[in-house]
Amino acid sequence: MKRRFVTSALAAGFALAPFVRRAQAQPKFSDVTVPGTIEAIVAYAAGGGTDILVRTALPFMEAAIEELTGRRPNTVVRNIPGAGGEVGWVAMSRARPDGSTIGVINLPAIALVEAARKPAFAPWTEKLVPIGVNVIDPNILVANDRAPGRSIRGAIEKARSDPGSITVGADGPLSDDHLAVYALEAATGAKFTFIPYSGGAPAQRAFLSKEVELMMGNVSDYVNVKGSAVDSMIFWESRYDLVPEVQTTNEALGRDLGMFGSTRGWAGPAGIPPRLLELYREAFAIAMAKPAYKEEAVRRQLTLVEPRVGDAFGEIMRQNQQSVQDLLQLFKAGGYLE
Structure with missing residues (x-):
């Protein structure tokens, strides 16, 4: 009887062993102190694309932080609109670097605001540190049947031989669309008449009514005008899904x-402790890979790309800053910057 008891006890012990090991396992970042509340700054009003992005992602980031630390923080969205994003980005750059404040920065808008006004967040690539990015809406140039040769190439040739003869409508001024127009001019030698509109929707209407021959917009704009476009091209490294x-x-x-x-x-304010910053970057990567997040993001029409985390996003930040600097003279010549 005693022997059977020992055998049974041993069997029970072996059966429990995996559960004991799991109970003893520590989360990867259990040593990191996470703020009880993390504030996510959006430098634009509630309801816009950036606000939707943040509110979609935060629950998944909360869960990822809990998975990595064993503790789930509260997250709060704080909308701080004003001056084209400047007010919110200043608040982010001046926040205590204890991890209690992070947020979203919009490129190239933040670089263009810095070039235009020298705000308190300058130099932005030093005052803010990258966490990660997975939402990029590439620029797309479209032509309607008023374009010479019914093509973008024909419009470029005409704008090169007769500067200013071809009109390009876009959101602007000082927008990513505006920057892409100047990049096209610098690369081809063409000179367009740039017509800025107060948002993507008015620019779409101008293109559809043929007030302009070309429109520079984003993937989200293209979806609304592609029925009237006779030619198009995307400013991206490969075909976009x-x-x-x-x-x-x-x-x-x-x-x-x-x-x-x-x-x-x-991103977050410079000075966040390295281990905490590492946690936020890994939590971002985990959250953005969740199928449930991707489904929700697509449903909300967010333009997802393969996540770039940490230094990979930092490189995109530096590239945007360099692009703005390279094209600064064109903004000045156009009267958009002093």
Whole structure:
């Protein structure tokens, strides 16, 4: 009897062993102190694209932080609109670097605001540290049947031989669309008449009514005008999943003009403790990979790309800053910057 008891006890012990090991396992970042409440700053009003991005992602980031630390923080969205994003980004850059404040920065808007006004968040690439990005809305140039040769190439040739003869409508001024127009001019030698509109929707209407021959917008704009477009090209490194029919600049013109678009990435104030910053970056990567997040993001029409985390997003930040600096003279010549 005693022998059977010992055998049974041993069997029970072996059966319990995996559960004991799991109970003893510590989360990867159990040593990191996470603020009880994390405030996520949105530098624009509630209801816009950036606000939707943040509110979609935060529950998944909360869960990822809990998975990595064993503790789930509360997250709060704080909308701080004003001056084209400047007010919110100043607040983010001046926040205590204890991890209690993070947020989203919009590129190239933040670089253009810095070039225009020298705000308190300058230099932004030093005052803010990258967490990650997975929402980029690439620029797309479209032509209607008023364009010479019914093509983008024909419009470029005309704008090169007769500067100012071709009109380009876009959101602007000082927008990602505006920057992409200047990048196209610098690369091709063409000179367009740039007509800024107060948002993507008015620019779409101008294109559809043929007030302009070309429109520079984003993937989200293209979806609304593609029925009237006779030609299009995307400022991206390869065909884009959401609009696979749109050729790249390399395919359309035989040259790679670089990657341009509206980028919305997560960042925080410089000085966040390295281990805490590492936690936020890993939590971002985990959250953005969740199928449930991707389904919700697509449902809300967010333009997802493969996540760039930490230094990979930092490189995108530096590239945007360099693009703005390279094209600064064109903004000044156009009277948009002093």
